[in-house]
Amino acid sequence: MKTFKLAPSILSADFTKLGEEIASVERGGADIIHIDVMDGHFVPNITVGPLVVEAARASTNLPLDVHLMIEHPGLYIESFVKAGANMISVHIETTTHLERTIAAIKALGAQAGVVLNPATPLNSAEEIVPIVDFILLMSVNPGFAAQKFIPLVLDKIRRLRAILDARNPNCPIEVDGGISLQKVAEVARAGASIFVAGSAIFGTPDPEGTTRAFKETLSRLMS
Numbered sequence: 001m002k003t004f005k006l007a008p009s010i011l012s013a014d015f016t017k018l019g020e021e022i023a024s025v026e027r028g029g030a031d032i033i034h035i036d037v038m039d040g041h042f043v044p045n046i047t048v049g050p051l052v053v054e055a056a057r058a059s060t061n062l063p064l065d066v067h068l069m070i071e072h073p074g075l076y077i078e079s080f081v082k083a084g085a086n087m088i089s090v091h092i093e094t095t096t097h098l099e100r101t102i103a104a105i106k107a108l109g110a111q112a113g114v115v116l117n118p119a120t121p122l123n124s125a126e127e128i129v130p131i132v133d134f135i136l137l138m139s140v141n142p143g144f145a146a147q148k149f150i151p152l153v154l155d156k157i158r159r160l161r162a163i164l165d166a167r168n169p170n171c172p173i174e175v176d177g178g179i180s181l182q183k184v185a186e187v188a189r190a191g192a193s194i195f196v197a198g199s200a201i202f203g204t205p206d207p208e209g210t211t212r213a214f215k216e217t218l219s220r221l222m223s
C-alpha cells in the first residue's frame, strides 16, 4: 500500500503564535512540519534560521523537514540538526560537493534530500539518486509562498519515479509549491508521496480542518 504524507509549510503560518499554528495542523493529522530557510542570495527572500527550528522542535514531536534555500548549505547543516531537524534538503543548484553534503547530513543522523528547481534537469541528480533518502521537486520557483503550480513538473515526477523505481525504490518524491486541495490528487497520481502545502493550509481560516481535508483526500487515494 502507498503511504502519502502531508507536510504543512510554516512559511504561511502566523509567527506570533507559531506553537499554536503547529499544534493545529498536528491535530488535523499533519505527518511532517516543513520549514523553509531562505538566505536572500539563492532566493530573493529571507526567512528563518536554526532559532525558529528550535522553537518548532519545542512545539511538536512531528518530524521537522528543513528545506535549505541557501548558498553554501554544508556550512549550516550541523546547526540545523542540533536545532532539531530530522530531514534536511539541499538544492542541487547550490551544492558543489553534493555527495559530501549528503553524507554529512546522514552522519549527523538526519534524513538527506536533494531539491531540484522546476527547470533543473533530472539527469543532474542521476549520480546521487542511489544514496539520497528523498528527492524534493520544486513545483514553483522557490522564494515565496502562494505561487501557481507549474504543470510541467507533473511529467518530471513521473519520469523521476521511474528512475527511482530502478535505482532507489524506497526513496519518496516530495513536491513543494502551489499544492492545493484541488491539485494534490493529480500530484499523488503522478508518483509523489510527500506533499508540502503552505498557503493552502495556513492561508485558510481553519488550518486544522483544512489539514484534515487534505489527509482525507490522500487516504482515499491510498486505499
Ligand code: DX5
Binding pocket: 009, 010, 011, 012, 034, 036, 067, 140, 141, 142, 143, 144, 145, 146, 147, 176, 177, 178, 179, 196, 197, 198, 199, 200
Ligand atoms: C517556496 C517554499 C514552499 C512554500 C510553499 O519557495 O519552498 O515550501 O512554503 O508555499 P505554497 O504551498 O503556498 O506554494
Ligand code: ZN
Binding pocket: 009, 034, 035, 036, 067, 176, 196
Ligand atoms: Zn519548501
